[in-house]
Amino acid sequence: MTALLEIRDLHASVGDTPILKGINLTINAGEVHAIMGPNGSGKSTMSYVLAGRDGYEVTGGDILMNGESMLEMEPDERARAGMFLAFQYPVELPGVGGMSFLRAAVNARRVEAGEEEIDQLGFVKIVREKARLLGVSDEMLKRAVNVGFSGGEKKRYEILQMALLEPTMAVLDETDSGLDVDALRIVSEGVNLLRDPARAMLVITHYQRLLNHIVPDYVHILAAGKIRKTGGKELALEVEESGYAGIDDAA
Amino acid sequence: MPGSMTQPDMGAVMTDEGVRADALARWQQDGWPGPRVEAWRFTRVDGLAERDLVPATALSVAASSPDSGPGAAAAASISAHVIRFENGILDPSGLAALPAGLAVREMLDDEQALSRLQQIAPKGHPVSDLSLAAMTGGIVIDVEGTVPSPLMLLFEGGETGASAHPAILIRLAPKAHLQLAEWHQSDVGLAAPLIGVDVAADARLEQVKVQAEGVATTHIAATGVALGEGASIAGFSLCTGGALARLETHVALVGSGADCELSAIYMGRGEQHQDITTYMDHAVAECTSNQIIRGVLDDSSRGVYQGRVHVAPDAQKTDGQQMARALLLSRKAEADAKPELEIYADDVVCAHGATVGELDATQLFYLTSRGIPFETARAMLIEAFLIDTIETIENDTLAGLLRPVAEAWLAGGKDL
Numbered sequence A: 001m002t003a004l005l006e007i008r009d010l011h012a013s014v015g016d017t018p019i020l021k022g023i024n025l026t027i028n029a030g031e032v033h034a035i036m037g038p039n040g041s042g043k044s045t046m047s048y049v050l051a052g053r054d055g056y057e058v059t060g061g062d063i064l065m066n067g068e069s070m071l072e073m074e075p076d077e078r079a080r081a082g083m084f085l086a087f088q089y090p091v092e093l094p095g096v097g098g099m100s101f102l103r104a105a106v107n108a109r110r111v112e113a114g115e116e117e118i119d120q121l122g123f124v125k126i127v128r129e130k131a132r133l134l135g136v137s138d139e140m141l142k143r144a145v146n147v148g149f150s151g152g153e154k155k156r157y158e159i160l161q162m163a164l165l166e167p168t169m170a171v172l173d174e175t176d177s178g179l180d181v182d183a184l185r186i187v188s189e190g191v192n193l194l195r196d197p198a199r200a201m202l203v204i205t206h207y208q209r210l211l212n213h214i215v216p217d218y219v220h221i222l223a224a225g226k227i228r229k230t231g232g233k234e235l236a237l238e239v240e241e242s243g244y245a246g247i248d249d250a251a
Numbered sequence B: 001m002p003g004s005m006t007q008p009d010m011g012a013v014m015t016d017e018g019v020r021a022d023a024l025a026r027w028q029q030d031g032w033p034g035p036r037v038e039a040w041r042f043t044r045v046d047g048l049a050e051r052d053l054v055p056a057t058a059l060s061v062a063a064s065s066p067d068s069g070p071g072a073a074a075a076a077s078i079s080a081h082v083i084r085f086e087n088g089i090l091d092p093s094g095l096a097a098l099p100a101g102l103a104v105r106e107m108l109d110d111e112q113a114l115s116r117l118q119q120i121a122p123k124g125h126p127v128s129d130l131s132l133a134a135m136t137g138g139i140v141i142d143v144e145g146t147v148p149s150p151l152m153l154l155f156e157g158g159e160t161g162a163s164a165h166p167a168i169l170i171r172l173a174p175k176a177h178l179q180l181a182e183w184h185q186s187d188v189g190l191a192a193p194l195i196g197v198d199v200a201a202d203a204r205l206e207q208v209k210v211q212a213e214g215v216a217t218t219h220i221a222a223t224g225v226a227l228g229e230g231a232s233i234a235g236f237s238l239c240t241g242g243a244l245a246r247l248e249t250h251v252a253l254v255g256s257g258a259d260c261e262l263s264a265i266y267m268g269r270g271e272q273h274q275d276i277t278t279y280m281d282h283a284v285a286e287c288t289s290n291q292i293i294r295g296v297l298d299d300s301s302r303g304v305y306q307g308r309v310h311v312a313p314d315a316q317k318t319d320g321q322q323m324a325r326a327l328l329l330s331r332k333a334e335a336d337a338k339p340e341l342e343i344y345a346d347d348v349v350c351a352h353g354a355t356v357g358e359l360d361a362t363q364l365f366y367l368t369s370r371g372i373p374f375e376t377a378r379a380m381l382i383e384a385f386l387i388d389t390i391e392t393i394e395n396d397t398l399a400g401l402l403r404p405v406a407e408a409w410l411a412g413g414k415d416l
Helices: A043-051 A075-081 A098-112 A120-133 A138-142 A149-164 A180-191 A209-215 A233-241 B017-032 B046-050 B070-077 B111-120 B126-133 B361-368 B374-390 B396-410
Strands: A005-014 A017-029 A032-036 A056-065 A083-087 A094-097 A170-174 A200-205 A217-223 A228-232 B083-088 B101-105 B137-143 B153-157 B162-164 B166-172 B177-184 B194-199 B204-211 B218-227 B232-239 B244-253 B259-268 B272-282 B288-297 B302-311 B318-328 B334-343 B349-359
Touching: A005 A043, A005 A209, A017 A043, A017 A056, A017 A228, A043 A075, A043 A098, A043 A170, A043 A200, A075 A083, A075 A098, A075 A209, A075 B361, A083 A149, A083 B204, A083 B349, A094 A200, A094 B361, A094 B374, A098 A120, A098 A149, A098 B374, A120 A138, A120 A149, A120 A228, A120 A233, A120 B162, A120 B349, A149 A170, A149 A180, A149 B302, A170 A180, A170 B204, A180 A209, A200 A209, A228 A233, B017 B111, B017 B126, B070 B083, B070 B153, B070 B177, B070 B194, B070 B396, B111 B126, B111 B166, B111 B194, B111 B218, B126 B166, B126 B218, B162 B166, B166 B177, B166 B204, B177 B396, B194 B204, B194 B232, B204 B244, B204 B396, B218 B259, B232 B244, B232 B272, B244 B259, B259 B272, B259 B374, B272 B318, B288 B302, B288 B334, B288 B374, B302 B318, B318 B334, B318 B374
Parallel strands: A032 A200, A032 A217, A083 A170, A170 A200, B083 B153, B137 B166, B153 B177, B166 B194, B177 B204, B194 B218, B204 B232, B218 B244, B232 B259, B244 B272, B259 B288, B272 B302, B288 B318, B302 B334, B318 B349
Antiparallel strands: A005 A017, A005 A056, A217 A228, B101 B137
């Protein structure tokens, strides 16, 4: 079986600084993987490299989705192929209406899949339904994208986008950052609803607490640009107790 | 000075005296400003003197199809009454069947109207003199009460060797209200409309202007506005056309409590040159003015905003704002902004600002990371940059004329 996502000996730099120094990771459909690591370990770089952001240059290795290399694909092409990144810091888009943004994204995906574009009325109905589950209010939907949203609202809005786009490979970059306990619970429930045998998730986090809510199948410890240790969900608890100290030595 | 533009056929100026003869004399003395004239430093027009342009003299309305163009369609969409100029020459059919509250007649040799137009017109502006002298068609529009439907002044014509000099005086009686659309879409060599607007006490003019001239057309517009006590104007210009275009508006706030909103969007690509120049003269106390200018420039296009706000010593409690922002879509595009404040009163609130920037890479990445194609994402962000400016237009009917023009530009189409 071809892996949904396969990262092979991935090296990447930002400017002249090498950040990722040989990542190997295989994720199959239906699996939830967590990447934990200290600040500066390369976690966010990895999420941006997967999404194809400009300025994050792959200097070696490959990223394959369903066996096809993504390296030559633009961010929009990757997204339409099923990649989704939930941003650590969702971007405010003043003047861009929320509903037209969501519809443009969903229709781009539908056109790629050879489906018909969805009309405004039908779309509003779908969005309302999913928004209710995630505690995204009508008022938020009417505003410009992420403008005037609280930290928790922004994260819920990311998960709403994920629910609408139905990606096969979802990367969640520090989705827990800036969330209080209640917001964390709502966001996690939203993510758990999207767990699916056809979908894989890569949950990037600094803290173990998110993984109490989104329970992973595998946990990887990233430090200094390499995966130093891989285990089951219990590895997250180990890190919680003894910290990241000592992980480097284990490599 | 060489070239026919400096010696226009002045057969229409019958006498040696009067407003038009004086204008002709000034024009013959001054001509087009050279590059050393500060107000024209960013926008060079002295080349016009070399062009073999002749003021249009014959109306060929019969040969055209006035109801079929984009301007006529836009007018129909808002049920506007249309007064049409072709190559700068009045199509007199527009003077019939006017909506209630409007009286329109040809200006001809009405010295009083000519004199008032000359007084209100931008001082020292070449078109203020040239288009009075070479006037190809002139009308006086008198407005009483609230005019129920919008008026569109439609400027068309395909005489590439012609210069068009329509001259228009609009007088709003006290408490009158007019919705006015100007639609400029021609292929004339030079479009040089001269417009004077006299807004009496407590009257209000809501105005939009679409400048969608042909790719080879030079558009130099001079507009003068006088606002009486409690009078207001809400003006908005959208400029997408022409090879070189300058919209210059001078507003005299001469009655206490007058209010002026004067905003503009310019969009350029290729080698286009777009210039928005304003002079806001706060002559008396307790007047407000607000200008929001947005420019989008692609390829090697150039945009200019010059805005001067003058506050006279007696003009206490003045509120004068101007904010200009330009978005450069290409490394070769260029924007110049020169907001100026001249304040001689001490109790005023005035602010100006100007920024020039590029599209935000993080915002583009966010949109494309959702699968939205790059070009679509770019258009969404440009539209977002412009949208809040269009949304400041209170009159939805008039605002509705502008959106399709801006969208057509964003879609890359030269045709509206």
